Each structure stands twice: as structure tokens, then as C-alpha cells.
Amino acid sequence: MSTDPLVVFTPSGKRGHFPKGTPVLTAARQLGVDLDSVCGGRGICSKCQITPGYGEFSKHGVTVHQDALSEWNAVEQRYQDKRGLKPGRRLGCQAQVMGDIVIDVPPESQVHKQVVRKAASARAIIMDPATRLYFVEVEEPDMHSPTGDLERLERALREQWEIEAIRADQTLISKLQPVLRKGKFKVTVALHKSHTDAVARVTEIWPGLHESGLYGLAIDLGSTTIAAHLTDLETGLVKTSSGIMNPQIRFGEDLMSRVSYSMMNPGGDREMTAAVREAMNTLAEEIAKEAEIDANLIVETVFVCNPVMHHLLLGIDPVELGQAPFALATSESISMDARDLDLTAINPRARTYILPCIAGHVGADCAAVALSEEPNKSEDLVLIIDVGTNAEILLGDKSHVLACSSPTGPAFEGAQISSGQRAAPGAIDAIRIDPETKEPRFRVIGSDLWSDEDGFAAATATTGITGICGSGIIEAVAELRLAGLMDENGLIGSAEQTGTARAVPEGRTHSYLIQDATAEGGPRITVTQGDIRAIQLAKSALYAGARLLMDERGVDKVDRVVLAGAFGAHISSLHAMVLGMIPDAHLDKVTSAGNAAGTGARIALCNVESRREIEKIVRQITKVETAIEPKFQEHFVAANAIPHKTAPFPELAKIVTLPAPNFNTGGRDGGEGEGGGRRRRRRG
């Protein structure tokens, strides 16, 4: 047995014997222990902090003495004086093994640290970014043995970091010589190591030790809004999140209007490409400013988006996506220079990764949801719905995953709704209707109070009550049904039929009046028969998509439902189910994943191996095209009704006591009531 001291690292449990005098960092590297270092053991970056455990190896009967590490040295003292070390901490590159010892690597010293996504979330992100910092000492030039500065940098990275090959573009080479000389041939380089390319790219170079951090942008490029998360590539933490409107809205509210714009206007696609790229630069500038960082420190971006946004971002005319067979120009993931997207506000050598698309209607955003929610690893059968203007739907478990998209239209986002508006302060986002009195109470964004609580008027004085947003309209329609104000076909009863003056005539149909502030110059907020039809169409499309996947899978029910999307986070599961938006499931099996697409983008940003993972998952997903599937139409029509199904929901049974009404009068069939018979025309 070795007489060299035994070193045990926690939490990994890795252990080995090392000669006296071995620096802890060296021991960690030889054992493959996850201990960070940017400066390569020169005592200047302080990333390799460790906590020596003095005492006994209880399990091994080995006594550890105070002198099991070399003495505190001048380098550590200098760092202590300058920055301070937590009590008990040592620098791994300075402290040498002198006797048996247990060494703990605290989370912040681990390269592959875990970043908790959020409390409700299934798993943590393991940090493993594509771009990392390396401090090197480069040999000075010698005219008797002439080599380029780049070649000596390459040699230093090979010898000091075992990085075999690097690539530097001419913009990097142009700054190489002054930076090397300014740093006296000691420099920090940011290297991007992709998951598909053995050659590491030099993204940036700084004189001396670079300590101002390194950032990436996880971007969820939606049809309506563009959201970006500025993420620290060392800690994985989101420093700042920011969003702006997608300026392409001026070319068309929804995706198909934009495809049409491109079809009708030569060069229209280029206009839209230019608009979104310009917006990306604005967003990047704003987020860097807000976070008070140099935008040059943003060295990576990851995009998730639907196929039309994907093509327009890349400068591809989306015209083929507007007509069968909905051919993508490219479906696989894309790794490219951000500057080739005209993304000039960030580091000029920043790289961009765009997740793969699943099909012509199922984009990189859906792939990101799959990466985040991992249906492919689920033990039970999960239905994941990313609710937006188009709904992306995933159904599967670890044996098999199916995907489709469904053209819900913008009603769920408050568009095409008479009193509808975007989710913004002043919008009603939750509503309850008393089944007895038929009176409403509601909340508006910007306040936690219900309208019948004290202080509501004061709390909403600044925002006012301006309209009703997506989650509000869904709740309102469901509540109308629960309160017996609306029948299975979606018809609102008259004042006589319902016994409330809030049922007001509107042409040949009735509306439900939530609030009339016209006397004070405010808006009159109602739910009209037309609003209900729009919601019925949207929910039918969503439900039909889910059912289609269930048919493909050969099941009648799912084990659990995950609602994703910024909007999904605000939908009341109960109301969604009353409405028939989603297939029946136990209410406690319906969860919200928040912005799962955005989370998927963050995962791809923070963990380069996850890119390989999602590329593999996407290849294994079976795509179902709703547009040409006759069953989709059948399900769509069948899903139009809003049945009075309280049985599976004990929560509903408590609330709903009234018999199911039917307000259909005259000879017309309920399903053919005004608006109800319109079959939603799909795309183009």
C-alpha cells in the first residue's frame, strides 16, 4: 500500500494517494475532481477555493492533522488581504498535500455546478457552457525561431490546458498583438468549444487575468414578443431578463399573415428579417445597459422560436411554410457566428446556437420545451402544451414522444376578443361568477386584491380596469358555464333565461356585462357571444391537437398535463378543463412549467452537451401534421361544445350546483349557432 498521503474529495468521494507537496488543484485534476481554475494554478484567479476538513476520516479510521496541508502562504495572504477568503478556505493551487486529508469543493468552486431552475422545476441545470475562460502565459517571439503570435498562443493553450486545436478569425488576430504586449504575454482567452467541432474558437482575448465575467443570451423569439435572459456563463444565474415587442407585428399579427406578407410583397421577407435583427440588437444593447455590463462580454446566444420566426431570423423566405408540404429550408440545429445574423451589438465573435426544428409547424421552441420538460424521460404519459398563438403539443413518455402544432389563433392572448387586451397592468386576468347571484368578482394585473375586497379601488386607481387578457377570458367563459349563464353550445342566455340583468342583448345574441365604466369615461367590459366563439375555436383546435396525438398513441387519457408558455403559467387548470381546452386529468396532475421554451434555451446556453441531447431527442420525436389529418377536423368539430362535466372534478362538484342549461331557442342546432359553425380556416 502507498505510503503517500490519502486525499479524499467531497462531495465527489474521489480519492487517491499523492506525494507530499502535491498542490490540491493538481491532485483534483489527476482524479478528475470538478475543481475550477481559470489561471491554471498560478494563484491569481482564486477560482479553486477549497475547504480542508481537519479531523478524522470516520469511515476509514484515518486521523487527519492540522498539518495535513502546507502552511498558509504569501499568495493566499495577498488574496486574503485584497479580496478576502471565507473562513477555513484555502486556494487549491497553493495548498499542498502533506498528510491524509478530506477536501471539500464548495459549489462555487465547481465548474459543473448545478443551477437550480426554480422550486417547482424538475431538474437543475448542470453548468457546462460552450465558452470558458483560460489564462495562459505565451512565449515571447524570437526572431531566430520565427513563429506567429497566434501559433505561440495555440502552443500555450496546448501545453497549459491540453487544448489541441484553436481557430481564430481575422478580427481576433487583428487584436492579438497589442493585447499580448499589453498583458506582457499573459492573457485570458475565452474559448468556445462546440459540441460538434473538435476545434475551439477564440472568442475573445484580454490582457492579464480577465475578471469581468462572461455572459450569454437565451432568447425566446416569439411572434409577438422577444424575451432574452442575460445569463452569467460562470454561475448560470440570470442576471437580467428583458423583452421587447417583435417589430414584425407591423407586417402581420400572426405567423400566417407574415407568410402572406412575404408572398404578396417581393422582398417582404427581407424587410421582416431586417426588422427582427434590428430588434435583436436593440434588445441586446438594452439588456447589457440594464445589467451594467459591457455588451462585448456577451459571447453566446441561443435562440428558440417557431419555424416562421426561425426562417425569418436566418434570412430565409418562409413562403414554403405557408403551403403543403410545409417544407423547412433546414430542420437541424444551427451553430453560426452571431454576426452573420447582423447581431453586432454583442461580441463580434459571439456564437449563436439555434435549436433544431421538429417539423414545418413545430419549431425550435417546441424542441426547447422538450429539452426543458423531458417527456422522453417521463415514466408516466405526459401531455405538454405550450400555449401561444400557435400551440405546440408534445405527448409521450420514455418509450416514445409525439409532437404536433395546432392553430389556436391569438384568442388565448386576448386578441380578437371584444374587450381583449394583452396581459398588462389594468387587464382582468382572473374572474369568478357567483352561481347564485350571477355577479362577477375579478382581479386585475397590478394588484393581488379581488374586486370585492377592501382597497381594490385604490389599488387599481393608477392602472384602471382596461380590458380582459387571455387567462381572464378563459376564466370568464368557463365561469359563465359553471354559473349556468351559458349552455353546452356556448350560447349565453337572456336576462329572463338566466335571471340576471348582466345578460344584455347584443344583436341577436347576448353578452355578459362584467363592468360598465362608461359613465366615468372608462370602458364597458363584456364577454360577447363572438368572444365565446373565438375561445371555442381556439380551445377546440388545442383540444383536437392533443386528441390527435392521443389517437396516434392509442390512448384515451393521459397521466398528467403540463401547461407551458408565459401564458400557460397564468391559466387556471380548473377553468381550462371546464372549458375543454385540455383532456381530462386529475387537477393535481395539471401543472404549469412556466416559460419552458425559455428554460430550454437557458439549458442549451449553460450546458453544451444538452445541445447534442435535444438534437437526438428531436430525431426521435414522431411528428404529426394536423393540417392534413382528417381526424383533426373531426376532433375539432367535436370539441366545440362545452359539456357540463363535473363528475371527475370534486372541486367543481362543490361549486356547481345548478342543472345544466340549454339556451338554444328556435330550430338551429347548437353547434351551428352564430359563429360556431365557422370552421377555422388553417393557414394561408
Place this chain on the structure above:
Amino acid sequence: MSTDPLVVFTPSGKRGHFPKGTPVLTAARQLGVDLDSVCGGRGICSKCQITPGYGEFSKHGVTVHQDALSEWNAVEQRYQDKRGLKPGRRLGCQAQVMGDIVIDVPPESQVHKQVVRKAASARAIIMDPATRLYFVEVEEPDMHSPTGDLERLERALREQWEIEAIRADQTLISKLQPVLRKGKFKVTVALHKSHTDAVARVTEIWPGLHESGLYGLAIDLGSTTIAAHLTDLETGLVKTSSGIMNPQIRFGEDLMSRVSYSMMNPGGDREMTAAVREAMNTLAEEIAKEAEIDANLIVETVFVCNPVMHHLLLGIDPVELGQAPFALATSESISMDARDLDLTAINPRARTYILPCIAGHVGADCAAVALSEEPNKSEDLVLIIDVGTNAEILLGDKSHVLACSSPTGPAFEGAQISSGQRAAPGAIDAIRIDPETKEPRFRVIGSDLWSDEDGFAAATATTGITGICGSGIIEAVAELRLAGLMDENGLIGSAEQTGTARAVPEGRTHSYLIQDATAEGGPRITVTQGDIRAIQLAKSALYAGARLLMDERGVDKVDRVVLAGAFGAHISSLHAMVLGMIPDAHLDKVTSAGNAAGTGARIALCNVESRREIEKIVRQITKVETAIEPKFQEHFVAANAIPHKTAPFPELAKIVTLPAPNFNTGGRDGGEGEGGGRRRRRRG
């Protein structure tokens, strides 16, 4: 033994048995016979033409019958009607093997055809360009099995051409869908397969079969002129050559003036970079126009240049090249997108290859000379001199090669010479002085007549006689020495000393009058004492560089001398040796290689494997830095004289009959004669 028919291909001699009905192209591919095809055997590109040999296999005793190939078919007839086939030719993809046969692959059907460089040249260029055409049939999209168009193109290339992986940038992807549809999913792609990257890049895509060719530019980027050769990448032939002045001249005539400009003017390097890049675009546009081709068909460029031009082209401040230790920013070869050099006049996805630099003063131009002249393969010891503003010198044989550069200054190009001018019509480029009468006779560029021949006046009437160019001044100085008008130290004798009125006083020294046309308003052309000093300085630097390499190698003489460079092509070997420009060698061992750097660029353009070769050669070359080598100064001073060495030259012995003069009068030593003592200051 197989009973299948025997097929023997000539000129390769490859042979094999194939089942009846095997297309000749298939047989050729299976045997690795070099038979071209762009369309992959679909009978549309006609690149696979072969000549069947009917008759007997004389060596093998096998009789070949007329029916050894399948009958002439409709595809061949269609091609014959449309384009015509040479008599006896068949299409290799149509003609099937039916019996024993000899098949000749004519040169134009070979992919790796040899291109003769020129009569005097050592070796041919073997065609093996990085970019080639591939015709493919791409599967149409299927919405039930959605894949991107790019991914289906990739699959087609894999299945039809065994190309494993491709890369397409977003500018290519943007045009992919319309081109695929225009070509009904039959397209031709230009693929660039680099020598360092396993992934092939899609440079261009055309609907159907592309038949308008593919071109590359071999560019010799000199300090004074930029020369480009538009080369057909299928045949290897130069379609058009063109050149323009390097606009950087306005920032400084020679390299060191440009480095100084950059040092003295912040942003000066960027001005010079912009100037040369703009000139490159102009040149590319002009050459495409002259050749009457679409500039979009130019898909590759290769650059050779000295280190300062190299850095300025790449956008690197050359300041480090102006001071010891003359560090290059990067020395290795560079493969990059041409658009990153702002080279927008050609195909937007064109690739650029820049040869490696050897040292801070020995550039990619010298590497190109090495690639062209192959000192590393020479059996005897060869000295290669690329004469320009700076001379690049290579010395070696297959055991070892040395390289240096020597600051000759621009005198050899006619600059800093009193009657000097660039080599252009009207310039005296050859001169002889009668040793008896001391009278000159000369030729001017634009006419083949000597000035004492009939018709000379008429032949030069349009150009006039405007000055004396580089080769003219070298001959003039050598002739002055041979005619006894000038002594060993370079002093011109007086009229009394020399016995000719053409020796005219000019201050304290004498000039030799070649022609005085001032009476007719023309120039007075003389060789002044100052001109001789300038030539002495230049030739001393050149000789000293060569001697330094010889010292390093430990030799006193070389087996042969190669003069390269556009100027080298015009130097008279005899006069160069009289002058002491080059070490002594037998006159028939002094050859001109023409524009060897340009030829090296063409080789690297036409043969991608040669890039690997030159990169390897450059790593093995030993660089000698003249700037700090004391021996260089010794040789420089020692080489100042112009000795009267007729012994080794029987040709000279015939001409030179006079005793060696010495016109040094008074106490001054010859070496310290006016101007002779000035030591040429090197760089910055």
C-alpha cells in the same frame, strides 16, 4: 478465373472483370480509375467521355470485338445531336461492358488531369481543386416525415456521392428552397472540401445541371502591383490574367514606409486595409468582365504576398513587422471566407486560402516560390532568388532548405534611378556598350529591334524612349564595367580616362550618356554615379543575403541559380553575374522561373493537397534573419565592388578584352567613393 468480361483502362492500366451490362463509369469507379462525372452517371453532364479500343489485347492474346460495348443509345444520340461527340467517343455512363475491352480515358475526361505550366517548367499541375461540382437528385419534401430541404440535400450527397457531411451558411440556405424547386429537386452544387476540414462546404447551388464553369483567382499581392490569374477550376487553364497598381502606394512606396505610416497615423493600418480590399474587388470585377464570366462563378481565391501585405490584407496592424523581433501575428496558412476580407465582388460564399508565412520578413510569396520551384526536392544545391523590392532567397536541396529576405530596395525596379522608370513601353530594358567605340545600342519595351537596326525609329515612334527600367539599368551598369568605362569600385572614368565623350562630368563625378533627345523635347537618359551606387547597394544586399545562406549551409558555391519574379524573368543572367548580384555559377545553370510566386498561387488553387505540402515544407525551412546578423553586414560591404571576373565565363572572355581599369583618383579608397560608404539602413 472469372468469365465476366475483362476491362482494361488506359492510360492507368487498371483492370478488372465486370458482369455484362456494367456501365463503363461504374467499372471505372470501382477500379479507382480517374474518370470525371458531375451528374453521377445520369447521362447529362457528358464529362465521362471515353474512347473504346476495339481490336486485340496484344499482350494478353484476348480478341476484342465491336460488340464489346452495348449499342449506342438514345442518351448518347441526344448529346451527339445537341453538342457533338468526337469520333469514336462514347459516354462512360451509358456504354455498358458486354465483352473484353480496352477503354481509354482521354485527358479532358480525367478529374486529376495535368496542366502543363509552361515549356520551361519543371512539373505539371495535377488538377485536384478544393471546389468541385456535384449534380444530385434530392428527395421531395414529405409532410408526414418532415425534414428540412438542406437535410435532404445532405442525404442526396451522401447517398449519391458518398459525401459524409456538409455545411451551408445561412446565405446558401436562404436560396436553397427556390433553387430546389426551380430545378424540380435536381440541382448542381459546388462543394468546397478543404485539406484540413472533413466537412464540405456548399459554396453554390444551381437548378439542374450547371454548365457555366467554376473559377478561382490566384492572386499575387505585391507591394507595387496586384496580379490575378482567373483560373478555370475544371481545366486548370488561366482564362485571363490581369493586374492593377496596389493603391497602398499612396501611403508609402515601399513596405517600411507603409509600416511607418501605420505607426505615425492612428488608424493608418485600417486605411491601407480598406484600400487594398477595395482594389481587390475592382480587380475581381475587371477580370470577370474581361473574361466575360459571371463573377459569382469565382468560388475560390488564393493569396500570396509578403508579410506586410499579408497583415494589411487581413486587417492586422503591421507595426510589429517594423521592429525586432519582427513578430508575425500569425504565420500559418489561413483558410477563411472571402467575404471576411470584404471581397464581395465574387461569390458570397467563396473561400480564401492564404499561404503560410515563413518569418517576419519572409512571406507567403516566398512560400509560393518554394511550392513552385521545390528546392526541397532538388537533387543539387539550388539558390532561388525572387527579385523585387525585397528579395526573397531560398537555398537548399532535398536534405534541407534555408530562407531569408534581403532589403534590396526599389533600384532593381527602376526606382531611385535618375532616368529610371517602371518596366513599361518606352523604357530601355536591354543595352550593350561596344568595348571599342564605347557607343551604346539598346532596345525599348514595345519593340524587338535594337537601336542600331533599321526601322528602330519608326518602331519606337509612338512610345518614344522615355527612360530606363530595372533590367536596363542592371545591364547598363554591367556593360559599363565590361566596356572598361567603370572600375571595380563603381567609378565612371572621365572622357579622358575612357576616351569617349559619352563620359560627361556631373558635379565631382561622371555620368554615361545613353541618349540626349532634349533638342527634340525628349529626355536626356544617363547613368549617373548615383545610379551606380544605388545598384551597388541593391546588388550588395542581394548578394549578401545569398552568401549568408551559403555560410549557414557551409558552402562556397551553388549548383544552380533560379531567378524568380516578374523582374527576374527579364534579368540577363550574364549581366547579373558580371555585376555580382548573384554568386558565381555556370551560366547555363542560371535559369529564370518567371513569376514563381504566382505559379505557386496557381498550384495551391488547382491542387488542394499542395496546401498541405507547402505547410509542411514551410515548417521544415530554416529561417535566417538578415536584419540582426553581423555577417550580413560584412558580406554587404564586401560585395560592394564590381570585380573584373572573366575567368569562369567563357562567354565573357570573348567579349571582354580590355584590361581592368581603376578610375579612383586622389586619396579616397574606392569602397568609400561617393555614396559607397553609405550603409543601407534597414527598415524603420
